[in-house]
Amino acid sequence: MHDQEQEYLTRLYDRLDALRGETRARLDQVLASTGLGHQGLAERDVAAAELAGRAARLDSVENGLCFGRLDMRDGERRHIGRIGILDDTTDYEPLLIDWRAPAARPFYVATAVSTENVRRRRHIRTEGRRVTGVQDEEFDRGAEPTGDSALFDALDAERTGRMADIVATIQAEQDDIIRADHAGVLVVQGGPGTGKTAVALHRAAYLLYTHRERLTRSVVLVVGPNATFLRYIGDVLPSLGETGVLLATVGELFPGVRAELAEAPEVVELKGRLDMAEVVAAAVRDRQRVPEEGERFEVVHDGERLSLDRETCLRIRARARETRLPHNEARPWFRRWMIEALARAASERYGTDPLDGGSLLTDADKETIVTELRESPEVAAAVDALWPALDPQRLLAELYASPRRLAAAAPRLDRAERAALLRGPHRGWSPADVPLLDEAAELLGVDDRAERAAAAAERAERLRLAQEALDVAYGSRTTDFDDGDEPELLSAYDLLDAETLAERHEEADHRGQAQRAAADRTWAFGHVVVDEAQELSPMAWRLLMRRCPARSMTIVGDIAQTGDPAGAPSWEGVLAPHVGDRWRLAELTVNYRLPSEIAELAAAVLRRIDAARTAPRAVRAAGVAPWREPVPAGELAAAAGRLAAAERARTTGGRVGVIAPAGLVAALAGPVRAAAPDRVDVLDPRTAKGLEFDSVVVVDPDRIVADSPRGLNDLYVALTRPTRRLVVLHDAARPPSPPLGDL
Numbered sequence: 227m228h229d230q231e232q233e234y235l236t237r238l239y240d241r242l243d244a245l246r247g248e249t250r251a252r253l254d255q256v257l258a259s260t261g262l263g264h265q266g267l268a269e270r271d272v273a274a275a276e277l278a279g280r281a282a283r284l285d286s287v288e289n290g291l292c293f294g295r296l297d298m299r300d301g302e303r304r305h306i307g308r309i310g311i312l313d314d315t316t317d318y319e320p321l322l323i324d325w326r327a328p329a330a331r332p333f334y335v336a337t338a339v340s341t342e343n344v345r346r347r348r349h350i351r352t353e354g355r356r357v358t359g360v361q362d363e364e365f366d367r368g369a370e371p372t373g374d375s376a377l378f379d380a381l382d383a384e385r386t387g388r389m390a391d392i393v394a395t396i397q398a399e400q401d402d403i404i405r406a407d408h409a410g411v412l413v414v415q416g417g418p419g420t421g422k423t424a425v426a427l428h429r430a431a432y433l434l435y436t437h438r439e440r441l442t443r444s445v446v447l448v449v450g451p452n453a454t455f456l457r458y459i460g461d462v463l464p465s466l467g468e469t470g471v472l473l474a475t476v477g478e479l480f481p482g483v484r485a486e487l488a489e490a491p492e493v494v495e496l497k498g499r500l501d502m503a504e505v506v507a508a509a510v511r512d513r514q515r516v517p518e519e520g521e522r523f524e525v526v527h528d529g530e531r532l533s534l535d536r537e538t539c540l541r542i543r544a545r546a547r548e549t550r551l552p553h554n555e556a557r558p559w560f561r562r563w564m565i566e567a568l569a570r571a572a573s574e575r576y577g578t579d580p581l582d583g584g585s586l587l588t589d590a591d592k593e594t595i596v597t598e599l600r601e602s603p604e605v606a607a608a609v610d611a612l613w614p615a616l617d618p619q620r621l622l623a624e625l626y627a628s629p630r631r632l633a634a635a636a637p638r639l640d641r642a643e644r645a646a647l648l649r650g651p652h653r654g655w656s657p658a659d660v661p662l663l664d665e666a667a668e669l670l671g672v673d674d675r676a677e678r679a680a681a682a683a684e685r686a687e688r689l690r691l692a693q694e695a696l697d698v699a700y701g702s703r704t705t706d707f708d709d710g711d712e713p714e715l716l717s718a719y720d721l722l723d724a725e726t727l728a729e730r731h732e733e734a735d736h737r738g739q740a741q742r743a744a745a746d747r748t749w750a751f752g753h754v755v756v757d758e759a760q761e762l763s764p765m766a767w768r769l770l771m772r773r774c775p776a777r778s779m780t781i782v783g784d785i786a787q788t789g790d791p792a793g794a795p796s797w798e799g800v801l802a803p804h805v806g807d808r809w810r811l812a813e814l815t816v817n818y819r820l821p822s823e824i825a826e827l828a829a830a831v832l833r834r835i836d837a838a839r840t841a842p843r844a845v846r847a848a849g850v851a852p853w854r855e856p857v858p859a860g861e862l863a864a865a866a867g868r869l870a871a872a873e874r875a876r877t878t879g880g881r882v883g884v885i886a887p888a889g890l891v892a893a894l895a896g897p898v899r900a901a902a903p904d905r906v907d908v909l910d911p912r913t914a915k916g917l918e919f920d921s922v923v924v925v926d927p928d929r930i931v932a933d934s935p936r937g938l939n940d941l942y943v944a945l946t947r948p949t950r951r952l953v954v955l956h957d958a959a960r961p962p963s964p965p966l967g968d969l
């Protein structure tokens with residue numbers, strides 16, 4: 227059966243190579259097409275993007291192209307793989323069925339009890355284009371399926387530091403979630419290692435397959451907690467043939483801002499509170515000024531002093547606010563009504579008949595006054611001082627820099643909280659600022675007149691350059707072809723007009739949809755996957771909901787792992803303000819990462835976090851119990867290095883994580899690196915979230931707990947990172963509290 231599968235696999239790869247060749251040839255052909263009008267260019271663009279996507283998909287499925295076979299009771303045979311491939315020699319019969327197609331589903335869900343008409347399930351193991359193993363599960367003999375060895379091999383494999391896809395071994399409870407046809411918000415709650423991240427990414431791939439056109443256009447966004455995590459999961463979707471997905475942290479979701487500033491946890495918590503939405507709104511209102519009590523609005527125009535009383539200004543401001551337009555879009559209205567009021571004041575002053583008090587001015591005179599005032603730079607400056615054009619960065623920077631503005635915008639925060647927000651000269655943005663910038667952008671709106679004018683000017687310039695280029699081409703044509711010997715040769719000038727050439731230029735700038743989405747704050751994503759979702763603050767949720775007006779979301783996380791002080795205490799609390807109770811909860815219950823020995827220890831910590839929670843069930847034992855290493859306090863760093871080196875030496879390519887309190891990471895990094903130069907990471911529990919290692923050294927667990935209000939959760943995260951071995955390192959004079967102290 228090995229040879230038979232090898233033969234089949236070779237045939238599949240031959241066909242894959244042929245498809246790659248065909249796709250590239252078609253892409254070249256499409257890209258080379260010339261002489262197209264507006265419509266033709268747009269169509270060419272769409273066709274090229276589709277072919278380029280297909281070429282990328284075909285390239286990315288080289289490894290593990292086919293991994294399974296189903297023999298159905300009626301004799302039908304289905305090979306299952308990363309993509310679907312049809313046979314061009316027969317009547318386009320499927321040679322390989324995409325794992326996401328309904329016909330592949332029994333591969334994941336058939337059991338001895340519910341066979342789904344499957345007689346035999348075959349797991350095919352490959353290396354490159356070679357079959358290295360075949361293993362069958364027979365459903366006919368009523369025997370217990372034995373097929374889990376493919377799963378156990380995957381779980382026991384050494385970790386590379388990059389997450390791998392699980393397409394060959396998806397388990398039934400995971401498959402249910404991946405293929406759930408729920409269109410709205412789906413929350414996947416599950417303990418550490420239950421495959422939440424894997425499931426969320428495979429669900430994204432499944433949705434892209436099922437709604438290819440819509441989601442390619444609207445883009446799927448995957449949100450993760452930090453850059454390390456995004457790097458860790460970055461290979462999974464490409465290995466499933468999906469490249470047009472945007473991976474980002476919330477801090478990266480405000481185009482034009484790099485949020486790299488680190489802030490104290492209490493400031494992060496404060497900025498994440500829902501109250502901040504009101505603070506930003508009040509900060510915007512605070513920038514819509516009127517003269518102080520007892521003062522007037524005054525402006526000198528044409529040598530004359532004009533003024534309005536405070537009440538008039540208050541009325542105009544109220545009217546401008548009543549438009550309910552964002553600040554920058556209401557601004558022209560404010561300005562218009564202020565100018566009208568000034569014009570009225572001016573005409574009253576100069577044009578009143580001294581005899582009967584009536585107006586001496588004609589309508590045309592009044593119109594002239596309005597026009598003059600509108601064009602007056604002094605008037606514009608004075609009105610702008612009351613209602614200035616603002617961008618989000620300026621609004622927030624000026625808010626953080628001013629105790630007066632903070633006091634006006636945040637009366638509900640206490641003195642210490644306001645002081646925590648105060649920042650002095652601008653030092654850049656933190657990830658917690660991004661949702662506030664986004665909030666501000668919503669309230670300010672864009673006054674994009676300047677941008678539009680710039681775009682028009684740019685286009686005119688491009689046209690001019692194109693015309694110049696064509697003129698040069700035309701000039702050279704007369705010298706090149708003046709003898710008329712080669713009339714069939716066409717010059718650029720014959721083929722193109724300036725406008726087309728300018729458009730070509732624009733297309734050279736053509737970016738993928740995902741990049742376009744990344745650069746556009748107002749992009750509406752077709753589906754949003756949020757991983758480690760428990761970490762997001764209420765303000766971050768507001769931002770994400772804005773990015774996904776359709777509310778088509780897969781949210782995965784574990785409330786018991788919430789470490790961020792601004793993070794979620796419950797899914798209800800997170801989601802109610804945005805979707806009410808219109809969301810569905812799915813749970814994962816099996817722990818695929820931890821061996822049972824470590825899972826037991828982690829479960830004891832979980833009970834201390836919340837006695838009501840049940841830890842996920844581990845599926846395998848490692849045969850090694852977690853243990854602890856007491857050392858003299860001064861030798862922690864050296865011991866961490868020694869242990870990391872010993873653990874690293876146990877694997878050939880696997881990885882070791884040294885997880886320590888944030889304050890110790892810097893001190894440990896040097897000695898650990900000296901002892902174990904590669905395949906070892908030193909990190910704090912927050913950064914370790916979502917990652918996994920073959921072996922983990924947890925350093926000073928009691929300090930991890932003491933370091934933060936959610937310290938026990940952080941310890942739980944640290945203990946649940948290993949796939950095989952766990953050692954706890956601590957100061958010999960201070961044995962850790964139970965349950966770790968009991969080891």
Ligand SMILES: Nc1ncnc2c1ncn2[C@@H]1O[C@H](COP(=O)(O)OP(=O)(O)OP(=O)(O)O)[C@@H](O)[C@H]1O
Pocket residue numbers: 377380381390391392395396397400416417418419420421422423424425784787818819915916917918946
């Ligand atoms: N069906 C499966 N087949 C093979 N490996 C699996 C399967 N399900 C999960 N795994 C593996 O188990 C490990 C844990 O999965 P994953 O990281 O998705 O869990 P998680 O629930 O997101 O964990 P955490 O809450 O700690 O972030 C990963 O190595 C993943 O590849």
